[in-house]
Amino acid sequence: MKAEILSIGTELLLGEIVDTNTPFLANQLSLLGIDLFFTSAVGDNPGRLSGALRQAWERSDVIITTGGLGPTQDDITRETIAGLFKEEPAVDPALKQSIVDYFAQRGIEMPASNIKQAVLVPSAAAIPNSRGTAPGWWVERDGRIIVAMPGPPGEMQFMWQNQVFPRLQRKTGAIILSRMLKTFSLTEAKVDELVTPLMSSLNPTLATYAKLDGIYLRIAAKAARRPEAEELISRHEADIKKILGDAIWGADDETxxxxxxxxxxxxxxxxxxxxxxxxxxxxxxxxxxxxxxxxxxxxxxxxxxxxxxxxxxxxxxxxxxxxxxxxxxxxxxxxxxxxxxxxxxxxxxxxxxxxxxxxxxxxxxxxxxxxxxxxxxxxxxxxxxxxxxxxxxxxxxxxxxxxx
Amino acid sequence: MKAEILSIGTELLLGEIVDTNTPFLANQLSLLGIDLFFTSAVGDNPGRLSGALRQAWERSDVIITTGGLGPTQDDITRETIAGLFKEEPAVDPALKQSIVDYFAQRGIEMPASNIKQAVLVPSAAAIPNSRGTAPGWWVERDGRIIVAMPGPPGEMQFMWQNQVFPRLQRKTGAIILSRMLKTFSLTEAKVDELVTPLMSSLNPTLATYAKLDGIYLRIAAKAARRPEAEELISRHEADIKKILGDAIWGADDETxxxxxxxxxxxxxxxxxxxxxxxxxxxxxxxxxxxxxxxxxxxxxxxxxxxxxxxxxxxxxxxxxxxxxxxxxxxxxxxxxxxxxxxxxxxxxxxxxxxxxxxxxxxxxxxxxxxxxxxxxxxxxxxxxxxxxxxxxxxxxxxxxxxxx
The missing domain is CATH 3.90.950.20 (CinA-like)
Incomplete structure (x- = not known):
């Protein structure tokens, strides 16, 4: 599967914010074993966004977009996807209710402009957003997928981890697990050198990351079933521990x-x-x-x-x-x-x-x-x-x- | 002038590094008053890079690339530009000497692979790189410009600020100056509200940024001569100080x-x-x-x-x-x-x-x-x-x- 990421929003083109969504998603796609060939950012401009989306549709199997799902006139991701397929957007009653409820829980009446976030096209299913009012869109057509997610990283990452990642994982038909081992006292070059024999493995894969508190090693394993993936990781982990010994001080969320x-x-x-x-x-x-x-x-x-x-x-x-x-x-x-x-x-x-x-x-x-x-x-x-x-x-x- | 940024390197597509070059350049282009319409990242793949560069050449006046200027086989930015114009790359003796000197100053003989960094095509002029061995390329053809810079942010930013920014500024025929005012104790919404009347000004422009140590306001002015730009900034600054008063604690590099x-x-x-x-x-x-x-x-x-x-x-x-x-x-x-x-x-x-x-x-x-x-x-x-x-x-x- 060939993937492409499209970040949408004029603020990205003014250098006012750093796009952290793209590196996050790039990393996640590599965990899923999905090849990422292009990433782009485009402003809130109907012509240019439509052109970028059409090009992505022509060259990629999975297109992940972030941004442009807000309630304002500027937010045109839904309209652009609808336009690409010449499908008519219509308000979905259940979706509308979920947005009304979101506001009601906060003691606020839904502003009229938010109705925009309750529309769907026939090819799109809503992806629930428990952190905000913008549902995502999961679009499947002609064997290809567009996943449209909101731009705020907190909303996007939550939606990705709970909804999108599992669905894409089912599409790839594999269980992917990862484990981060954390070392200190060795340089990245030294760690690389020591684990060279393990680096050539295609499953699990091994990657190193230099951080202020040491060099991290990420083991990622892919298997048809969970116990196999766990077995692959624990064998690789044991091999790494044999090599790096006391330099490893922790794993995963430990600091x-x-x-x-x-x-x-x-x-x-x-x-x-x-x-x-x-x-x-x-x-x-x-x-x-x-x-x-x-x-x-x-x-x-x-x-x-x-x-x-x-x-x-x-x-x-x-x-x-x-x-x-x-x-x-x-x-x-x-x-x-x-x-x-x-x-x-x-x-x-x-x-x-x-x-x-x-x-x-x-x-x-x-x-x-x-x-x-x-x-x-x-x-x-x-x-x-x-x-x-x-x-x-x-x-x-x-x-x-x-x-x- | 319509600009486009192209980040080159497979590591960007694996989520292993965050591309800070693109937001830096986006911000700088907005300072120059050059419109940025697209940014993309593409891997070290000849076919895909060539396609991305051709598309950029067809739709933009200024194309800024970062990455792919290193000495290895993977680094194909020069070759791809040469291919786009069907021009033959040749070793430039002066450029070769500057790279030999760079290594000599560090007591090292130039590795054979670095000769690759000394080539030019007829449409390209070298941009000196005092922080590394990879010179940039400044390519002008058919009224359009390609600026190819190295990927490491330290080398790129130094080259940009000392070589590329001044040349582009001459192209735009304007002096652009900016000043950052720093406030504390007001929310971004409140600052926006208070300075609303100044926000609609097109020259100088005013933008706000939320930081941990307060809300910053950047005034950027464009003029034919330096004193005029300075005058524009100081008038805007005085107006802002009248409005925000004691909330302003410093400017520019002050903390x-x-x-x-x-x-x-x-x-x-x-x-x-x-x-x-x-x-x-x-x-x-x-x-x-x-x-x-x-x-x-x-x-x-x-x-x-x-x-x-x-x-x-x-x-x-x-x-x-x-x-x-x-x-x-x-x-x-x-x-x-x-x-x-x-x-x-x-x-x-x-x-x-x-x-x-x-x-x-x-x-x-x-x-x-x-x-x-x-x-x-x-x-x-x-x-x-x-x-x-x-x-x-x-x-x-x-x-x-x-x-x-």
Whole structure:
């Protein structure tokens, strides 16, 4: 099946918004094993939209459109599809009722203009939209499919995942499952190199993605039945784990902060941090995990040397500039001042000083009555390191907690 | 002039990367006053790329392509343009030398495959690329233009801004200048409503953009000479300032944190913060302004009630939950513990408690020997408020410093 995506809306041509629908759908189509050959954006102009839709109809089997389903005069996707097939749009009573109900639930009478969203043509079936008033259209004709969805990403993605993806999956006659493995501490080039033997597999497929919190690997498997797809994924996952081992810290929806949270909770430990280099980003990241209040006490952001001394760190140590020893002192400060069982300290150079690279950080972890603090040194491009350092700290803590 | 953008690369069709080049160029074309009618993405496939390019050539005056200029077999943009005009590509000696030099400066011999990047056709002139090895192509024929640029955004944007934008500006025969005014505390709907009379102006044009740190207004003016364009902008700017007044906090490259930094610096003041609701995001934002070490002392992130008591806040006050009084106490704590002249405290409810909305925050500013602390209460959607609260705090501080 050859697919094509058509994004509709003049705002896309003014550079006022970034079209995130197209990359989302492109990714989903690749999961379905459907080849995507073209994507385009066109404005709310009847002639140009009609031309673009006709061309898509002539060259593709599945056409996915987003946008142009609103209640205003500008919104012409329905009219254009109707025009392509020379079919007459008519108000569908059930569809009208669902829109009236949508407004009634919100205590509002349906504005007259919304009646436009209740029309269908004979070739079109409505796709329910539980997040808005614009139903989608599923059009099948001459063995080809047009799926018209609303433009707002929240409405479109919900409709896609609950209605469109399953229907297209039935058309392709296959079950597709995917699993995302998440690593840290290896470069994308290194991960690619290590998993090269697995990369050539056509089913499951393997793809890598570089993120701020590490390199992700997506395994996607296709099978006639669910257990087969699961089996394909779990075998590939086991092979990857054999190769990448401890570099894998989580999967799917897990974040480094949520994994750290689970480890701290099961061990009954609490955490506090003291940052200068990352200036609050580590605290902000830790606090954003659900349930973090049960183990994350808080943090100290010491932006100047003077503040470090005011807070009780030895003036001579502070005067020496960022160092492993200073990071250890910061970790101890965090732990003691905020009454936590574990303290993390982050210190770093933002500029080359004494031969260090830009973005050199020292990360120390101080554990109550569990021996000596541990401290690591990392370097990298400054721009990235201001946030990356927080993930180095979380990854170090994970390793420590897992080994303890 | 009718323009069209063509993004080239199979990776765009797999959803692996988001195409940021197209919205960037769309925005730039609107600045140039050039109408953009179509944007498309096509893979590295000779037949489909050739078809897409031919169609663009038939319907548009200016065609901007990105991607497909690399040294590998996959990169076929040059070949496809040559094929469209039935012109023979040949190595250009000067171009070859510039690529050899590029590698030599990095101590590397030019790989053989890069010779591909040194070819031209008779209708094409090379566009220098100081950020990479792929020169662009500027093709003029039959009164139409093709501009082929490399795909990496850093290379493309640099080439666009330094080479392509000025050349296209000469073609349009106009000077175009723009200015971005930045507001806070008003919704986009309210800003739109207030500036409605100015919105209908065709020169300068006015557009609004909703950002996390407020609503931006872009004024763009077109004139035959620079002073005229400047005059148009400054008149429009004065009109907008009359309407929006204190809601405008800055312009162009200014950020709320940089404006706060200037105000603190000129007044010889220093700042410290204590956050629970924003968990370090305010400290991180403040520290990210250049030169912040001279006025920003740091912050305290108190993630739990227990920590607030440990740090010295009255246990009864803490037990009462987030309140204006607790925010004031936090502001005082920050100022005193970290030795700053101004302290900001942020407290907030993440869930509806006692009739408050999700995302209700209290922001207090405590000033050394300048009377009573000031405190404000804001509400909004929780998801946004976790970051928005930092901007409420910065905006409150700006107002206070400007009035003092």
């Amino acid at each position: 480094q902060e949520s994994v750290v949270g689970q480890l701290l909770t099961t061990r009954g430990l609490t955490l506090a941090v003291a940052e200068s280099f990352t200036s609050g980003y580590l605290a902000h990241t830790l606090a954003s995990a659900p349930g973090s209040r049960s183990y994350f006490k808080g943090g100290i952001v010491a932006a100047t040397d003077e503040v470090k001394v005011v807070l009780g760190i030895d003036a001579g140590l502070v005067a020496g500039g960022p160092s492993a020893e200073l990071a250890v002192a910061m970790a101890g400060l965090a732990r003691q001042k905020l009454g936590a069982s574990i303290g993390i300290g982050i210190e770093g150079y933002s500029e080359p000083v004494g031969g260090t690279l830009p973005g050199t950080v020292f990360i120390a972890i101080d554990r109550e009555s569990i021996g000596e603090p541990v401290v690591q040194r990392y370097s990298g491009r400054l721009y990235q390191m201001k946030k990356r350092a927080a993930y180095y700290a979380l990854f170090d803590l994970m390793k420590l907690l897992r080994s303890a | 709320q944190e940089s404006v706060v930094g200037q105000l603190l610096t000129t007044r010889g003041l220093t700042l410290a913060v204590a956050e629970s609701f924003t968990s370090g995001y305010l400290a991180h934002t403040l520290a990210s302004a250049p030169g912040s070490r001279s006025y920003f002392k740091g912050g305290i992130v108190a993630a739990t009630d227990e920590v607030k008591v440990v740090l010295g806040i009255d246990a009864g006050l803490v037990a009462g939950g987030p309140s204006a009084e607790l925010a004031v106490a936090m502001a005082g704590l920050a100022r005193q513990k970290l030795g700053a002249s101004i302290g900001i405290g942020i407290e907030g409810y993440s869930e509806p408690v006692g009739g408050t909305l999700p995302g209700t925050v209290f922001i207090a500013i405590d000033r050394e020997s300048i009377g009573e602390p000031v405190v404000q209460r804001y509400s909004g959607r929780l998801y946004q408020m976790k970051k928005r609260a930092a901007y409420y705090a910065l905006f409150d501080l700006m107002k206070l410093l400007r009035s003092a």
